[in-house]
Amino acid sequence: MGDERGAARVSSRCQGIPPFYVMEVLEGAQELERAGDDVIHLEVGEPDFPTPEPVVDAGTRALRDGLTHYTHSLGILPLREAIAERTLRDSGVAVDPGQIVVTSGTSSAMLITFAALCDPGDQVILTDPHYACYPNFLKTLSVEPVYVPVDPEDGYAIDPGRVRAAMTPRTKALLINSPANPMGAVLSDDNLAALADLDLTIVSDEIYRGIEYGGQSSSMMRFREDTVLLDGFSKRYCMTGWRLGYVVAPRRLMKPLQALQQNLFISAAEFVQHAGLAALRDDVQDHVSKMVVELGTRRRAMIDGARDLGLGVAREPEGAFYLFADASHLGPHSLAVTRRILAEAKVAVAPGLDFGERGEGFLRLAYTQKTERIQEALDRIRRLLESW
Numbered sequence: 261m262g263d264e265r266g267a268a269r270v271s272s273r274c275q276g277i278p279p280f281y282v283m284e285v286l287e288g289a290q291e292l293e294r295a296g297d298d299v300i301h302l303e304v305g306e307p308d309f310p311t312p313e314p315v316v317d318a319g320t321r322a323l324r325d326g327l328t329h330y331t332h333s334l335g336i337l338p339l340r341e342a343i344a345e346r347t348l349r350d351s352g353v354a355v356d357p358g359q360i361v362v363t364s365g366t367s368s369a370m371l372i373t374f375a376a377l378c379d380p381g382d383q384v385i386l387t388d389p390h391y392a393c394y395p396n397f398l399k400t401l402s403v404e405p406v407y408v409p410v411d412p413e414d415g416y417a418i419d420p421g422r423v424r425a426a427m428t429p430r431t432k433a434l435l436i437n438s439p440a441n442p443m444g445a446v447l448s449d450d451n452l453a454a455l456a457d458l459d460l461t462i463v464s465d466e467i468y469r470g471i472e473y474g475g476q477s478s479s480m481m482r483f484r485e486d487t488v489l490l491d492g493f494s495k496r497y498c499m500t501g502w503r504l505g506y507v508v509a510p511r512r513l514m515k516p517l518q519a520l521q522q523n524l525f526i527s528a529a530e531f532v533q534h535a536g537l538a539a540l541r542d543d544v545q546d547h548v549s550k551m552v553v554e555l556g557t558r559r560r561a562m563i564d565g566a567r568d569l570g571l572g573v574a575r576e577p578e579g580a581f582y583l584f585a586d587a588s589h590l591g592p593h594s595l596a597v598t599r600r601i602l603a604e605a606k607v608a609v610a611p612g613l614d615f616g617e618r619g620e621g622f623l624r625l626a627y628t629q630k631t632e633r634i635q636e637a638l639d640r641i642r643r644l645l646e647s648w
């Protein structure tokens with residue numbers, strides 16, 4: 261009886277939100293660690309580097325100076341000015357600080373963006389595979405995700421024809437992500453330009469920009485000034501736990517975005533915004549460059565090692581810090597494969613299922629650990645595969 265009443269209180273919207281399976285892997289890994297096992301973590305989406313020291317210094321100084329209060333709902337002006345400057349340098353587009361909302365992570369930027377753009381029953385087009393949480397932000401707002409398939413053989417390019425075919429009168433936006441999680445794919449300028457021609461609002465999540473291993477990725481802003489740009493400090497500046505992000509939006513969206521930010525979150529934390537301001541200083545970009553060089557070495561070890569194991573790498577990742585490898589020969593259900601790899605090899609990896617139907621059969625291997633640990637993880641998996 262009690263159960264039935266409880267079930268009735270859960271919204272149908274939330275019943276449609278699946279678990280984030282990688283968290284199940286992480287929790288399973290932590291249980292093994294509590295029992296004394298040495299588990300190698302290739303499942304979580306954060307590098308093992310510390311936050312750059314100048315950023316920590318600025319954050320600590322701000323705390324000591326008592327900068328621990330609410331700020332302007334859009335964020336402190338010097339930070340918005342610095343973000344506008346970065347946007348101009350990156351894309352050639354001059355945005356006004358009044359077109360920027362500083363948020364507690366890119367995640368909350370995403371929430372207010374889709375809340376401002378969409379009504380219940382509307383649709384947003386995104387790729388399959390995709391970042392695991394995208395559809396769940398949409399479902400939380402009763403917005404329907406509509407998927408266009410992308411393939412490793414085409415470098416995960418987004419075919420504008422497929423987007424056009426997926427458009428209906430209810431379509432509000434196309435959501436893109438380059439460099440992409442989990443594929444590590446970088447969209448070419450030609451692809452971005454072709455997508456820019458679509459008669460559709462484009463929301464571009466560029467949280468992995470700056471983490472590239474060949475050519476640099478381009479901002480969608482370069483091709484469409486009215487892009488709704490989502491970005492944050494988590495990945496580039498190793499600030500996952502600080503929770504800082506932002507949205508740059510056309511003026512027509514600023515009133516609802518600001519009202520949502522005021523009501524739902526009030527403002528991002530003041531001292532964290534001061535740390536973010538330091539992260540955008542020129543001297544910190546050296547830290548980012550060094551990190552990318554080190555990640556590049558780890559990437560090579562991961563790709564070569566995964567291929568040696570017989571995993572399918574049709575397309576090498578060009579950005580972010582993930583290898584999305586085809587492991588379908590090990591079993592049709594990626595969650596079962598990851599559970600076995602964790603239990604028997606003590607290596608935690610993310611199941612492809614988390615990233616959409618077309619991710620099933622794949623594993624996401626984050627090259628966020630030191631090269632020796634990556635090699636050790638691959639050795640452990642190799643020993644397991646001998647008796648698979």
Ligand SMILES: Cc1ncc(COP(=O)(O)O)c(C=O)c1O
Binds near residue numbers: 366368467492
């Ligand atoms: C593509 C993508 N967007 C957004 C986020 C969330 O970032 P934040 O820590 O800024 O909320 C992540 C985190 O993994 C991500 O991979």
